[in-house]
Amino acid sequence: MKRTYWQLTTLLVGALLTSQASAFGGLNLDLNKLISAGKNLNEASKDISEPEEISIGEGMASVLLGTAPLVKSDTLQTYVNQVGRYLSLQTERPDLPWHFGVLDSDSVNAFATPGGHIFITSGLLRKMHSEAELAGVLSHEIAHVLRKHHLVAMKKAGGMGFLTDVASIAVDQKGGGGYAGKELSKNLISGMKEILVRGLDKDDEYEADRMGVVIATRAGYDSYGLPAVLQMLDGLSNTSDVSLLFSTHPAPESRMDTLSGVMQSKFDHYQGQSVNDRFRRLMTNSAKK
Ligand SMILES: [Zn+2]
Numbered sequence: 001m002k003r004t005y006w007q008l009t010t011l012l013v014g015a016l017l018t019s020q021a022s023a024f025g026g027l028n029l030d031l032n033k034l035i036s037a038g039k040n041l042n043e044a045s046k047d048i049s050e051p052e053e054i055s056i057g058e059g060m061a062s063v064l065l066g067t068a069p070l071v072k073s074d075t076l077q078t079y080v081n082q083v084g085r086y087l088s089l090q091t092e093r094p095d096l097p098w099h100f101g102v103l104d105s106d107s108v109n110a111f112a113t114p115g116g117h118i119f120i121t122s123g124l125l126r127k128m129h130s131e132a133e134l135a136g137v138l139s140h141e142i143a144h145v146l147r148k149h150h151l152v153a154m155k156k157a158g159g160m161g162f163l164t165d166v167a168s169i170a171v172d173q174k175g176g177g178g179y180a181g182k183e184l185s186k187n188l189i190s191g192m193k194e195i196l197v198r199g200l201d202k203d204d205e206y207e208a209d210r211m212g213v214v215i216a217t218r219a220g221y222d223s224y225g226l227p228a229v230l231q232m233l234d235g236l237s238n239t240s241d242v243s244l245l246f247s248t249h250p251a252p253e254s255r256m257d258t259l260s261g262v263m264q265s266k267f268d269h270y271q272g273q274s275v276n277d278r279f280r281r282l283m284t285n286s287a288k289k
Contacts, residue, residue: 045148045151045152045155047163048151048155048163048166050096050115052166053114053115053148053151054096054097054114054115054116055115056113056114056115056151056154056166056188056192057113057114057115057116057117057145058113058115058117059188059189059192060113060114060117060150060192060196061099061113061117061119063189063192063193063196064103064111064113064117064119064196065101065103067103067105068103068104068105068107068121069103069104070101070102070103070104071102071103071104071122072104073102076102077100077101077102080100080101080102080120080125080134080138081099081100081101083100083131083134083135083138084098084100084118084138084142085098085100086219087135087138087139087142087215087216087219088116088142089219090215090218090219091142091146091215092146093116093145093146096115096116096145097115097116098116098118098142099116099117099118100118100119100120100138101117101118101119101120102119102120102121102122102125103119103120103121103122104121104122105121105122105123106121106122106123106241107121107123107240107241107242107244107245108121108123108124108127108233108236108241108242108245109121109123109124109242109244109245110124110137110138110140110141111141111196112141112142112144112145112149112150113145113150113192114145114148114150114151115145116145118138118141118142118145120134120137120138120141123241124137127232128229128232129228130222130225130228131221131225131275132216132221132222132224132225132228132274133225133226133228133229133232134225135216135219135221135225136212136213136216136221136225136226136227136228136229137212137225137226137229139211139212139213139214139215139216139219139226140208140209140211140212140226141208141212142211142212142215143207143208143209143210143211143212143215144200144204144208146211147204147207147208147211149200149201149204149207149208150192150195150200153195153200153201153204154188154191154192154195157191157194157195158187158188158191161187162187162188162191165185165187165188166188168185196248197244197248198248199247199248199249200248202249202250205249205250205255206250206255206258206259209226209230209255209258209259210259210262212226213226213227213259213263213267217267217270217273219275220273220274220275220277220281221273221274221275222270222271222272222273222274223263223267223270223271223273224267224271226259227256227259227260227263230252230255230256230259231252231256233245233252234251234252234253234256
């Protein structure tokens with residue numbers, strides 16, 4: 001693990017960003033209303049503890065960092081961390097050790113690992129036009145973490161062997177071994193790589209899109225940031241820079257269609273919303289009290 005990455009993220013605890021979503025202009029979007037109740041999440045991952053989830057994610061993050069280094073710009077990394085951490089505070093798992101990093105890669109993609117490590121490539125960042133678009137993509141990845149999509153997929157693929165390997169991480173942790181990621185078994189690492197290359201279930205991607213829109217909106221961003229990125233992706237031809245993203249996700253067009261079916265006109269009020277409006281909304285609200 002790159003030392004600068006950890007040093008950076010410890011600087012970014014965002015002490016000022018403790019407001020709850022409810023403080024923002026009466027925005028009362030219940031995540032659960034937009035999430036299908038079809039999956040029994042607790043059942044699927046109940047035998048994996050949160051510390052184990054975090055250790056698995058650290059191991060997976062180091063695999064990702066082995067494929068591309070972080071962009072060497074503290075300013076950029078700090079900025080993306082601030083946006084990401086603020087978004088994570090709008091969720092039901094604000095206390096996970098969230099880390100956000102920009103990978104130095106022309107490939108257009110973003111990744112999440114269990115426990116709260118999120119990466120976006122510089123190739124994707126360069127194609128964006130606003131912080132709302134960045135927030136939309138980070139929120140999509142945050143949703144994968146909240147719903148434990150990768151964890152459940154790895155468990156499904158690895159079966160009992162996966163759980164045995166996870167149990168060995170727990171033993172290592174009790175031994176006080178510090179960074180548990182280095183103890184990950186070959187099985188676990190190959191399982192992670194497979195999920196990264198093969199992708200998640202399409203339903204998981206649609207769910208992350210729905211939740212992503214809600215999280216970004218809660219944080220005060222234009223709800224249409226993520227749809228705008230999907231539209232941009234839809235306009236790209238299938239070059240090597242986007243081939244992995246295209247092969248691991250449903251087509252951008254069908255993601256847009258699915259999202260607009262869910263969003264309908266419910267989010268129109270938040271179109272054009274900007275984080276710059278937060279101060280004004282908060283002051284207006286407190287004046288009413
Ligand atoms: Zn995704």
